[in-house]
Amino acid sequence: MSETAKLTYGGAINAALARCLEQMPETLLFGEDVALPGGVFGVTRGLRKAFGERVFDTPISETAMLGAAVGAAMTGRRPIVEIMWADFMLVAFDQIVNQAANVRYVSEGRLAAPLTIRTQQGNAPGACAQHSQNLEALLLHVPGIRVAMPVDAQDAYDLTLSAVTCDDPVVVIENRTLYAGAKSEVRIGGPVEPIGGHRLRRAGDDVTIVTWGAITGSVEAAVDLVAEDGISADVIEAVWLNPFDTEAVLASVRRTGRLLVVHEANLTGGFGAEVVARVCESGVPLSAPPRRVGALDTRIPAAVQLAQAVLPQTGDIVDALRAVTGK
Amino acid sequence: MRVSGEQLADLLAMWRIRVLEETILSLRLDGRIVGSVHLENGQEAIPVGACRMLRPQDALYSTYRGHGWALARGVPATGIMAELLYRRTGVNGGRGGSAHFSAPEYGFYGENSIVGAGAPIAVGAALAAKFDGSGRVAVTVFGDGAMNQGGVTEAMNMAAAMDLPVVFICENNKYSELTPINDMVRNPDLSARAHALGIPAVRVDGNDPAQVATAVGLAVTTAEHGRGPTFIEATTRRIVGHYIGDAQSYRPAGELAEDEKHEPIVRLKKQLTLQGVTAETLDGVEQRARTEIAAATERALAAPLSDPSTAREHLYV
Numbered sequence A: 001m002s003e004t005a006k007l008t009y010g011g012a013i014n015a016a017l018a019r020c021l022e023q024m025p026e027t028l029l030f031g032e033d034v035a036l037p038g039g040v041f042g043v044t045r046g047l048r049k050a051f052g053e054r055v056f057d058t059p060i061s062e063t064a065m066l067g068a069a070v071g072a073a074m075t076g077r078r079p080i081v082e083i084m085w086a087d088f089m090l091v092a093f094d095q096i097v098n099q100a101a102n103v104r105y106v107s108e109g110r111l112a113a114p115l116t117i118r119t120q121q122g123n124a125p126g127a128c129a130q131h132s133q134n135l136e137a138l139l140l141h142v143p144g145i146r147v148a149m150p151v152d153a154q155d156a157y158d159l160t161l162s163a164v165t166c167d168d169p170v171v172v173i174e175n176r177t178l179y180a181g182a183k184s185e186v187r188i189g190g191p192v193e194p195i196g197g198h199r200l201r202r203a204g205d206d207v208t209i210v211t212w213g214a215i216t217g218s219v220e221a222a223v224d225l226v227a228e229d230g231i232s233a234d235v236i237e238a239v240w241l242n243p244f245d246t247e248a249v250l251a252s253v254r255r256t257g258r259l260l261v262v263h264e265a266n267l268t269g270g271f272g273a274e275v276v277a278r279v280c281e282s283g284v285p286l287s288a289p290p291r292r293v294g295a296l297d298t299r300i301p302a303a304v305q306l307a308q309a310v311l312p313q314t315g316d317i318v319d320a321l322r323a324v325t326g327k
Numbered sequence B: 001m002r003v004s005g006e007q008l009a010d011l012l013a014m015w016r017i018r019v020l021e022e023t024i025l026s027l028r029l030d031g032r033i034v035g036s037v038h039l040e041n042g043q044e045a046i047p048v049g050a051c052r053m054l055r056p057q058d059a060l061y062s063t064y065r066g067h068g069w070a071l072a073r074g075v076p077a078t079g080i081m082a083e084l085l086y087r088r089t090g091v092n093g094g095r096g097g098s099a100h101f102s103a104p105e106y107g108f109y110g111e112n113s114i115v116g117a118g119a120p121i122a123v124g125a126a127l128a129a130k131f132d133g134s135g136r137v138a139v140t141v142f143g144d145g146a147m148n149q150g151g152v153t154e155a156m157n158m159a160a161a162m163d164l165p166v167v168f169i170c171e172n173n174k175y176s177e178l179t180p181i182n183d184m185v186r187n188p189d190l191s192a193r194a195h196a197l198g199i200p201a202v203r204v205d206g207n208d209p210a211q212v213a214t215a216v217g218l219a220v221t222t223a224e225h226g227r228g229p230t231f232i233e234a235t236t237r238r239i240v241g242h243y244i245g246d247a248q249s250y251r252p253a254g255e256l257a258e259d260e261k262h263e264p265i266v267r268l269k270k271q272l273t274l275q276g277v278t279a280e281t282l283d284g285v286e287q288r289a290r291t292e293i294a295a296a297t298e299r300a301l302a303a304p305l306s307d308p309s310t311a312r313e314h315l316y317v
């Protein structure tokens, strides 16, 4: 039964996790500081109290945490693991890439690894280079791992639910700058949506913008700015990056003839390159060369004014929109 | 009882860290520093005791809780402050920030914001020493929680197997972020793990700089004579949150007040008072630290912000 509740982004994730723990007795929820303290961002607050031992704190042992998730998933549990920062997932990348991703395929489907990794990524002012990276492309290069990136509270709820319900490994990449934002009405308790799909955040005719993650907010701001110059854009937010909704992008570009991809991650080897390649390979006629906006190919400095020079800003998106539309 | 010059020097060194951290806190609260900042309040005796035993050629690797380690290692307060304030005069021009800066010219090879990651790197600095004739001893500091990071055990074993000159210092402040270490291990004696790897290990009172210094001095001598690594577990308590804004609701009632009674500055002052040092002398030490840090902060604030047009520099040679 669907109802609505006023929730923050973090609150929506909490509600989804509570529902998973409630309705799927095989779920486990664990990570550093998630149980008794309720998470360093407060996202898992109250869940230990409500669900007892299935919600527990772990040592600072990402390899053991993710390996244990793989093993528990192989043997009938449905683990949900919090990796506090995506940067820390690198400590245990073996368990994701060599282990989780291989379970179903190599066993010819005899085994599965229905686990969810919740993490969060990206820069926030002052964050150091080891707490600022956007690492989705590393995961997207790995067949066998599903990847979702919610930006609003409704998606935070829905995608978390779909991820946990999915019978394959899913990484849900959240963003810490969003957790405690404004509350919005979130439909809770409705049917679990299948994984995949996109959100159309703006509709327009001149250009197709494909984006994902927290920078979607800057894209929307940029589109609203150039609207005054008579530029209108389709903004396709790829809430699921694997599976990626290529068809939706092609359908839009077929109409607009122009493509701009925006992500916070640095450009080289970013998933934006893959989106551009798919569009070009499809043969959809383009009336301007496709463009990408992303971070410079460098490390992320802690200094706010330096980080601003490295990370894509609304102005960069506006410039790219003008360039690609010629307006 | 005779007062040793070392005791007063330790008191000054601890005050310098305390005041540096207090100043950083106020700059963070008024928004001139942003983002995550981890303070060392209550743990000052460990960097002070340890760094007094290090030589110029030694390489120190700390964690994100590293401002005090850098200061104790000899990095000027202005360079640290300016780094946290994103100034051109910061030790890394603001690229490292509070949690990830280095100043190798002072033997401070850097903070690390990945828990446990400094340990294997220190093993590498010790490995280099085996070949470069520098006589370098590598020192790595990490927390109790970091003991559960696989890389730390790997590093300890490799150093042991190769008899490398490494000093592993574990600052056991009883918590990893918001979680008590005793819930995360079965054996609360962390030094037992080093023993199991064949590494001589001691547990010292990390709120006493003299005890820390003795242990580190012995470890450095052991290492420089080719007898391999030592593990030092220094027990301590932080008397501030893990990060700024940490409400510390995970602490049992009364714990913080108790910890404040035993924090190293309070403790050394009490000891010195018993030894006959006047309140005037003690206040003078504190005042010296306050004057120095205030001047350093003023200089840092007066320096220009680092220039955004340099953001691309230094990625490659």
Ligand SMILES: Cc1ncc(C[n+]2csc(CCOP(=O)(O)OP(=O)(O)O)c2C)c(N)n1
Pocket (backbone or CB within 6 Å): A032, A060, A062, A084, A088, A091, B063, B065, B113, B114, B115, B142, B143, B144, B145, B146, B147, B171, B173, B175, B176, B177, B242
């Ligand atoms: C690989 C990794 N996992 C998790 C974190 C998040 N984190 C930062 S500090 C910390 C606690 C570390 O505790 P401890 O080692 O005891 O050091 P302390 O902070 O108490 O000095 C955690 C979990 C991290 N930075 N890196």
Ligand SMILES: [Mg+2]
Pocket (backbone or CB within 6 Å): B143, B144, B145, B171, B172, B173, B174, B175, B176, B177
């Ligand atoms: Mg600790």
